[in-house]
Amino acid sequence: MITVSNLTRSFGTFTAVDDLSFHLDKGEVAGFLGVNGAGKTTTMRMLTGFLPATRGSVQIAGFDVMRQSLEARKHIGYLPEGVPLYGEHRLREMLEFQARLHGLPRKTANQRIAEVLDRVELSDRAEHLIGKLSKGLRQRAGLAVALLPSPDVLILDEPTSGLDPIQRMSVRKLISELAVEHTVLVSSHILPEIEAVCRRVIILHKGRMAASGTPEELMREFKRESAVTLEAFMPDPTDAARLLATLPGVERVDQGERLGIHTAFKVHCDEDLREDVGALAAAKGWAIRELSFEKPSLERIFARIAFEVDSPEETAPADAPTTGAPMASTPILSELPIAGSAAPVELNVMTEPTAPTAPTEPTKIVYNLNPFDQGRDRDLGKPKSTGGDDA
């Protein structure tokens, strides 16, 4: 439906959009994500043919937006940033204007207007002056206008900006519903919105495509972002950091500042290593204050791109000692004093709300207190045994 190839746009010496290429199929919902000035609006304007591209081409529904502009425009419903509408007109008049622009016959137009108003839940406001509508209603009115000709492609530039959270929710819901029928391209600098609505995310940064894919793909790509945070009291934090680094699957350990008697650690790892860290702490008798896993959220990916944080080292305090993963972990493991028998210990762990299991009841996970019991063979991604019923 949308094919963008090598799209580039310069304003003078400033390149707003640089060599952007992507493709959206019919029915796909994509989100443009980027900080202000990342080139989202420029890209969308080029997609609608409002701005000509310096280089590259855009095809909407098979029509080049510059060469077959009028045909392409018939397939686009565009809601520009700031929702421009004629304030001195009533909503119905504005919709009629849009219907005429798109050449809808009067009968179809009336029918569509009713449908669209119903869709954005503004049926009771049809005769209101647009200028007197509240921001949220106006946003929905704008959507109604963009939707009216039932375009194949809906391009919505910051549809939720300036709305209060509740209005934002309703607009977001509306967009998700629209996604069923139209190819939708939404831009936003607010992540949850994109996450909530889009099955495809395109992250723009300084005019370039920094990342593209489904949220899951992106997370996979940026998985090294995940980390386990441990805050505990221990006699020797440095030693503890070294010990933590020896755990399998740990990339490196950042030792944070000492907070009172507690020391914070950030254990960078690919997977959720809370059990292992917890087991280690239990084994060493550290008093845990916090043990948490930071999921690789889009937000973090986005933040990393937006703030140009290319490597995690840059965020770490310069003076914090960092322990790299040793070349071989076995010697350290052998040094560990193994205390007590390998009796299973019950731990209550709150699972993430997104976890497949019901979050109402804490899941009972049975851990082998000796983590090194079957250490290398065990899949550390899963607890050894789960559930109280089958314990």
Next chain:
Amino acid sequence: MVDESKTGGTGKWTRFGFGLQVLAALALAIGACLLVVHLSEWRRARWRADFTASGTNTLDPQTMAILEGLHERVKVDIFFRAASTDHMRVATDQAQTRMNELLFVAKNLLPEKLELEAHNLLDLAAAEKRMQELSLKEVQTVVLSLGDRREVMRLYSDIAEFDYGSENPRSPRPATMHKFRGEEAFAEALKKVSSGDSPRIYFSAGHGEANPTGSEGRDLGLLTTELERQGFVVGTWEGEADGPVPADCDLLAIIGPEQPFSDREREYLETWVDAGGRLFGATETRFGEEPGSVASMLRRYGMLLKRGLVCMPVLDYLGNQTEGLVECTDFRVNERHMNATHEVTESLVERHRKLRFAYARAFDYGGPPEGGLLLELVSSPAESWLDLPDSNFDLDFVLDNNREATGRFRLAMLSTFPVQPLPGETAAPLDADGLAREARVIGVSSPFFLANSTFTTNRDFILNAFNWLAERDFRVGVASRDPERSLIDLKQGNDFALLFHSSLWGLPAIFGLLGFATFLRRRR
């Protein structure tokens, strides 16, 4: 982030290029527009329709034909001034406006044929300089010039006719323009300046005639200048010295000689006229009809001179009609006493011109020459009388009913007759148009009729006469169209009050209410 090798070709230069493209497109568009506008001025592609009821924007087809026939550009200098008296102001302004409009329309229709220049008070120095160039002495004129030829149209005599009203403070009546003749005058003037021929006119000399170039009262300087402006080539002929009338002579004028012509000269003249010559004779004051006088020559063509001078009672300073003064011999004749059908006087009749005769004698009708025509052009008013000299050959300028007759006396006559075939030939010689050539003679009974002192009054008659003699026809008859004025009465009734209040308050109020209603309806 910005890859220089990729953006190098765009950016500033793209914008520059695009700007150039816009400018080029604009230049092309302007060029196309200029071309189209230029083509639209092309006469054949141009369409013009006059939607006014009175047709003020349309020139008479005759005028158009003359304008279209112009080979060169005619320069039109307009020297209009506001009237100096309140009495004349409105009428003058009206006439000037109409003339200006007429010239404007003509200019608009055929811009390449005319060049208009209004010399107003804004640039007095330039106006005066131009007046000097044109050797023009009066304002309220429009001067057409083409090459060396000039034609002056005067506001108060050619362009419009006025009812001068009354300046009497007891019963003031402002002057009004009662007829606008601008288009006719314009067309005639155009015809005159543009006519390509230059007929030769010879003034007879050597017999004490009026000096053709002199500037004294009885001289003909003004006439000569005017003739030259109209394209005549002026020369003199002295029969005794020059021999027969030159072959290139189109017109011979004998203006009040004091000595008789010799027999030889008379023979030259008669032969020449009989062969189709054109003669303008103004009689001398002497009463005798000795051979060689103008009177004797005109007799050949049926114009018999009577004894005596035509006199008219004059008004003295009390407004009473008086006789016995020498001024009785200097009188004016109005259009009622002119021939309304012959082309020489026709236009004068139409324009209510007057003619001034001084020391005029009277013609008697002597019968036309063989196969010819003898016409009376001007006669004196009925109250005139022919003052006859007493036994001492003195004139008393008093009507002596016993001796002297009152009535209408012929003051100017015209005679034409076909040229007889030369001996041995059957057909008479033909002129350029293939018509049988005819001889033309005009006789005027006053020697001072053409003189500087009376020329301004008699100009039209003289020029018409000369042009007719030289077979130049400049007459144009243009129906005058006066735009209908749609008036409402400002003074009586409350028409104006109604108009004033409805236009100043009524309409704005209505539309204000409409606007307010819209505002009210579109509040929510």
Next chain:
Amino acid sequence: MRGVRIVFRREMAGLFLTPLGWVLFLLALVVNGLYFSTYVQVTGGDIGASLSLALGGGYPFWVIMVLFPPLLTMRMISEEARSGMLEFLLTAPIRDVSVIVGKALAATSFLALLMSTNLIYALICQGLGATLDWGHIATALFGTVLVSALFCSIGLVASTLTNTPLIAAFLGVFVNVVMLSMRYLEGVLKGFDPLVRESIMRKVDVLGHFQGSFVRGALDSADIVFFLGWSGVFLFLATRLLEARRWW
């Protein structure tokens, strides 16, 4: 053509729904009314002459013609560019040129409507018993429409040049005044051959073309072509500038 009609309808509605349109209308009515009654008085009750003064002969007419079109058009592009409405219009399936022409037509029609209120005076006068030359009046009104078309196109060009309506209005008024003063070019061209000079003048002299035919009650194809041609040039320029805006 379809686009032109749609944009025209919208702009007409816009002009009559905003206070600016009504304020201008009222102002023009008051000025027209005042001057018309003055003309009637000055000409001694000559309605024909007064109407011809009101429709192009007198200077208040030109004041309205110079001031109003830029005021009408100043918001048409610049404010819409600011509010984003232009983005909406230029991505709608109509041509850019339709947007420009539609807007210019709307402003022209508004002015034509405004000037045709003079017809109401004429009707009143006819009611009062004056016989009017309706052919003359209609021609003058037609000319008025052509002049407003020219000045509205200039106003639109000014409006595309800037995002501030007020600047656009000033710019428009300035260009209009320049267009009107083209007649004084004649003084500059004094040195040229009169034929050449007049030929140049006839290409640019707005006042001359208007007063040469329309005010006098005549229609002249050359004058119509002149006004349409120059309006076309300015509309073309406005369209190109609208396109060029996208590059800036």
